[in-house]
Amino acid sequence: MSAATAPFRQMGSDRIDPLLVVLWIVLIVLALIWIAPAVFIVSTSLKSTQDVMGGGAFAPPTKVYWQNYASAWERGRFSTTFLNSVIVTFVKVPIGLAFSAMAAYALSRIKLPYGKGFLALFVFGTMLPFQVMLAPLFSVVNGIGAINTFIGLWLPYIAFGVPYQVFILHGFFKEVPEELSEAAIVDGASHFTIFRQVFLPISLPVLAALFILDFVATWNEFAMALVILLNNRNWTLPLALMGFQGEFGSDYGPLNAAIVTTVVPAVVVYLIFQRYFVGGLTAGAVKG
Amino acid sequence: MxxxxxxxxxxxxxxxxxxxxxxxxxxxxxxxxxxxxxxxxxxxxxxxxxxxxxxxxxxxxxxxxxxxxxxxxxxxxxxxxxxxxxxxxxxxxxxxxxxxxxxxxxxxxxxxxxxxxxxxxxxxxxxxxxxxxxxxxxxxxxGEAIYYNKELFKKAGIAQPPQSYDELVAAAAKLKQAGIPAITFGGSVNWHVMRLMDVLLETKCGAKAHDALIAMTVKWSETTCATDAFNEFHKWTSEYTLKPFMSYDQTQSRKLFEANRAAMMLEGDWMANQLRTETKTPQEFGVFAFPTGTDRLYGxxxxxxxxxxxxxxxxxxxxxxxxxxxxxxxxxxxxxxxxxxxxxxxxxxxxxxxAWFGLFDQYKASFVNGDQGFPLDVTTEYWRIINAVATDTMESGKAAAALQAFIDKRG
Amino acid sequence: MVVVPSDTIVLPRRSWRDGLTSAQAQGWILLAPALAIYAGFALYPMIEVFVLSFQKWNGLSPAREFVGFANYIFIFRDDPVFWMALGNTVIWTALAIVIPPILGFLLALALNQALPGRNALRAVFYLPVVIAPIAVATMWKWMYDPFFGLFSTLLTDIGFQSFIPDWLGNRRIALYSIFAGYVWQHAGFSMVLFLAGLQGVSDSLVEAARMDGASRFQVLRYVILPALRTTTTVVVVLSLIQSLRAFDIVYGMTLGGPAQSTQMLALWAFTQSMQIHDFGRGAAVAVVLLLMTIAVIIPYLLWRARNDKAQGRSA
Missing domain, CATH: 3.40.190.10 (Periplasmic binding protein-like II)
Known part of the structure; x- marks a missing residue:
């Protein structure tokens, strides 16, 4: 039911539909309400404490107060935590995705004993709430001596990222026509080669979608990092934001600057790769 | 595997x-x-x-x-x-x-x-x-004691820092009459409001019973002074505390105190440094020990x-x-x-x-914050009950029994 | 749309010089990393939750004592917070499977019309989904600030000063205050799924219905809604699962307070284990939540498997 028609017209009609105009206005108002928190946060992040306490909620700052960002950056030690988040995300996402793609290939193109069972096991994991297992996760990671290390965070991150990716990629790989890989098989290529030279290239759009989705999820993850990264030198941005709120919660300007700093990378990535993002999200949920 | x-x-x-x-x-x-x-x-x-x-x-x-x-x-x-x-x-x-x-x-x-x-x-x-x-x-x-705003005390007609608990309550009532919230706490982190309960427990029960209650060697439900303390606590939170306090933290509370929005704060010696740097007139604030009537300093x-x-x-x-x-x-x-x-x-x-040297010289013994005396699970329950009383969710008369019920069942 | 036979490729074992060249061995190698990590850090902790719930353990000492059902008896009978947390979880879940999906559905219906700037509008409603839940919590906590926050300032501006509630400090409304932030974050998620579902509604069917003189409501009732049945189920189940997981947003806004009145199962399990250091009781709470989740997951996955089969696996 995609509307290729001109604005404000019902499908198959060329008259302007007054109800649609009303609807449009309602939507605009609703969108303004929806975006208001973001506007409020950004505007507070540019206000001095006096402005925050004195002026109205949406009053523009009397003087743009960029110092809040410098102050938040320094006091929240965001240079360290930002870098930590970058390391955690940019190591975890590619490795996790590679492992998922490998597993998805094996489960979709190679006959393995209990292959269907393994697939079911992964699918089961797509909905498993890790929030329930924070304590055992802590003790498992502590058991291998990896508390306070990125390895200790990457492993559970991968463990809980793999199921959804395997599920999506398995569905995709299964649909790849056999002819594509037959030639390679005749040439005696191994599965490793076929996977790398045939399947990876054709699945780039799916991989990109999953990459973006996983990037945002990993960047935003809080609960697991909370139990595994105890030392604030290892903190990722969400932990640093929480710590900042606890320590400097009444310095409203810097607090909001800290929020903006934490949120912006994920938002920028989303805005740039919007198409992939929504694609990756809906691919698994609604096959329509 | x-x-x-x-x-x-x-x-x-x-x-x-x-x-x-x-x-x-x-x-x-x-x-x-x-x-x-x-x-x-x-x-x-x-x-x-x-x-x-x-x-x-x-x-x-x-x-x-x-x-x-x-x-x-x-x-x-x-x-x-x-x-x-x-x-x-x-x-x-x-x-x-x-x-x-x-x-x-x-x-x-x-x-x-x-x-x-x-x-x-x-x-x-x-x-x-x-x-x-x-x-x-x-x-x-x-040490932890009461910081007070001299100007607001004067405005409410309080001549000098209270020497006894009754004088303190009288002062709080005078402040209230003058439209000034007597005391401020940050309620979002549990342990600040707890301080009030701690000192009231010492006031109502005396040193020995206070320590026995914290050590859980006597029953809260059978110790009437514990219930008295909860009742007093409720009186303070319902009548003399700057509101709403449950959703902001102690730092915000301090900023309000510095802005003359409330007359007292129950805080540690470390707050002196913040008053020195965050206010223009630190000499406008004074310190006195919470008048528990025992010879112990809270700290x-x-x-x-x-x-x-x-x-x-x-x-x-x-x-x-x-x-x-x-x-x-x-x-x-x-x-x-x-x-x-x-x-x-x-x-x-x-x-x-x-002020602090005076207090440390004057007192030879101290009593500690509830969360430093209790095991963790009891502390969590102590906080819950204190907050429940402070938010009128639980009648103060039933608080001691509720805490004892938890202690009895913890196994 | 490509329909391929489900046969997988089986490579002939041409060389025995190296075991790695056999198709199966290659398969195992490709599968192993993902499977090992998944098993070690997702499945094993899940089993561990069940084991722990029958033990007394402080999380660190080498001794774990088997205590039978003592932890369950404690949380069901003696824990003053557990039932509160369970009740809140049920209320929260009930709201979460109704409000964001309905809002998302209405938004999707509206944004499926020919309206100028609808892509920008979609982006606006979807934006909160990509914000870290902990940041959403921090944002909303600040907006609820009783003195300088957005809501209090706005109410003051229009002269309703005396009606400003203690949004997060009043136990009667704190849970719903948090939930408002949750709706803000999650409505866009439902919207996107419904938009995708609407792509599957046949244009010609809608047009035909309209030609026959069906009203807007009739089109919605008899054409669109039936076509969205699968999507709706998916949205509701995903919303349900997400709501059971709610952790960050409560942690960030109230930590379960005041007086544990916004406590929920996931957070209470965490508090018992990681803050009170009673891993056994924490695990027992977690098991309750896990069983609730699994009771939803398994039937849903079976339903999906059946559905997929019925649709001939067409993508």
Whole structure:
């Protein structure tokens, strides 16, 4: 039911539909309400404490107060935590995705004993709430001596990222026509080669979608990092934001600057790769 | 599952690589994040000690309060960890580490270095909480008392700081009449409102019953003064406290206090520093002890505990240097308003210094915050009940019974 | 749309010089990393939750004592917070499977019309989904600030000063205050799924219905809604699962307070284990939540498997 028609017209009609105009206005108002928190946060992040306490909620700052960002950056030690988040995300996402793609290939193109069972096991994991297992996760990671290390965070991150990716990629790989890989098989290529030279290239759009989705999820993850990264030198941005709120919660300007700093990378990535993002999200949920 | 085990082994090996090797002559100290003055003083002390003891290096690792506790718990399990560590002395905190075998008895070092000849009795008392042995060496001594706004007191017609609990209540009533909220707390973090309950419990029950209640050796439900204290507590939170207080924290509360929005705050000696820097007229604020009617000051001590698996002798040697007259005099004020050594005196005391010195001299004993006395699960329940009373969710008359019910069932 | 036979490729074992060249061995190698990590750090902790719930453990000491059902008896009978947390979880879940999906559905219907700037509008409603839940919590906590926050300032501006509630400090409304932030974050998620579902509604069917003189409501009722049945189920189940997981947003806004009145199962399990250091009781709470989740997951996955089969696996 995609509307290729001109604005404000019902499908198959060329008259302007007054109800649609009303609807449009309602939507605009609703969108303004929806975006208001973001506007409020950004505007507070540019206000001095006096402005925050004195002026109205949406009053523009009397003087743009960029110092809040410098102050938040320094006091929240965001240079360290930002870098930590970058390391955690940019190591975890590619490795996790590679492992998922490998597993998805094996489960979709190679006959393995209990292959269907393994697939079911992964699918089961797509909905498993890790929030329930924070304590055992802590003790498992502590058991291998990896508390306070990125390895200790990457492993559970991968463990809980793999199921959804395997599920999506398995569905995709299964649909790849056999002819594509037959030639390679005749040439005696191994599965490793076929996977790398045939399947990876054709699945780039799916991989990109999953990459973006996983990037945002990993960047935003809080609960697991909370139990595994105890030392604030290892903190990722969400932990640093929480710590900042606890320590400097009444310095409203810097607090909001800290929020903006934490949120912006994920938002920028989303805005740039919007198409992939929504694609990756809906691919698994609604096959329509 | 073999693969799994290998993976774990490899990951473990990788993790081990990231842990630095332990040097034989390195003294490792863990603490919670230091304040700026404290940090500077410690660095100075470390370098002096290192100079006096060639070959020795001191490494201090600091973390936020909660991480510090977690890191120590993990260290306790793995037999790793520091040689010395910072911990609040109360039975619910330091006591737990002593019980877990994370602290070496220090009786022999007390005999060897004669520490009790120079330690302040109030501070020294915190090392004898764990019979049969002494544990820990005093690092810091903190008191909590009422800060008040002189101007607002005058406005409400209160001539001088209350000397008794009845006078305090009368003062609160006068403030209320003048349209001034008497006291402010941040309610979003549990332990600030708890302070009010702690001091009321001491006021209503006296020292002995207070300690028995915190030690859970008498029943809360059968001790009428406990219910009296909850009733008084409810009176304060419903009538004399700046509202709404449940959703903001103590820092916000302090900002409101500084902005003359409330007349009193129940805070630690450390708030003097914030009043000095955050307000233009710190002399407009005064300090008096919460008039509990007992001869004990509300506050707590912090000890440095020696890890039995660490370098005990070196640690003791450092502590001896730390509590020496010279170090304590040179760094007075860096570790709380006054040091743990009784032979030192301040040079240019301001209004807050004088007030706190007066209090520390006046009192020979103290009673600690509830969360330092209770085990963790009881603390959590104590907070819940206090907050429930403060938010009118629970009748104050039923609070003591509710707490006792939890204590009875905890098993 | 490509329909391929489900046969997988089986390579002939041409060389025995190296075991790695056999198709199966290659398969195992490709599968192993993901499977090992998944098993070690997702499945094993899940089993561990069940084991722990029958033990007394402080999380660190080597000794774990088997205590039978003692932890369950404690949380069901003696824990003053557990039932509150369970009740809140049920209320929260009930709201979460109704409000964000309905809002998302209405938004999707509206934004499926020919309206100028609808892509920008979609982006606006979807934006909160990509914000870290902990940041959403921090944002909303600040907006609820009783003195300088957005809501209090706005109410003051229009003269309703005396009606400003203590959004997060009043136990009667705190849970719903948090939930408002949750709706803000999650409505866009439902919207996107419904938009995708609407792509599957046949244009010609809608047009035909309209030609026959069906009203807007009739088109919605008899053409669009039936076509969205699968999507709706998916949205509701995903919303349900997400709501059971709610952790960050409560942690960030109230930590379960005041007086544990916004406590929920996931957070209470965490508090018992990681803050009170009673891993056994924490695990027992977690098991309750885990069983609730699994009771939803398994039937849903079976339903999906059946559905996929019925649709001939067409993508």
């Amino acid at each position: 073999k693969i799994l085990r290998y993976t774990i082994a490899i990951a473990g090996a990788l993790a081990a690589l990231t842990t630095a090797n332990v040097r034989a002559d390195e003294l490792v100290i863990w603490s919670r994040t230091n304040g700026p003055a404290e940090d500077k003083a410690l660095k100075q002390i470390f370098s002096e000690f290192e100079a006096a003891n060639p070959g020795v290096t001191i490494k201090m690792e600091t973390r936020s309060v909660d991480e510090h506790k977690s890191a120590l718990r993990i260290a306790a399990a793995s037999k790793a960890g520091p040689d010395l560590y910072y911990m609040w002395a109360g039975l619910g905190l330091g006591g737990e580490f002593v019980k877990a075998g994370m602290s070496a008895p220090v009786d022999e070092y007390y005999a060897k270095y004669k520490w009790n000849e120079r330690l302040r009795p109030l501070a020294d008392a915190y090392t004898t909480l764990y019979p049969p042995n002494r544990h820990g060496v005093p690092y810091q001594l903190n 707590f001590g912090v000890n440095f505990y020696i890890n039995p698996n660490g370098k005990k002798d070196l640690a003791a040697k450092f502590l001896d240097y730390f509590v020496s007259d010279k170090v304590q005099q040179e760094n007075l004020g860096a570790f709380g308003p006054l040091g743990v050594n009784k032979n030192v005196a301040p040079k240019n005391p301001d209004v807050f210094d004088k």
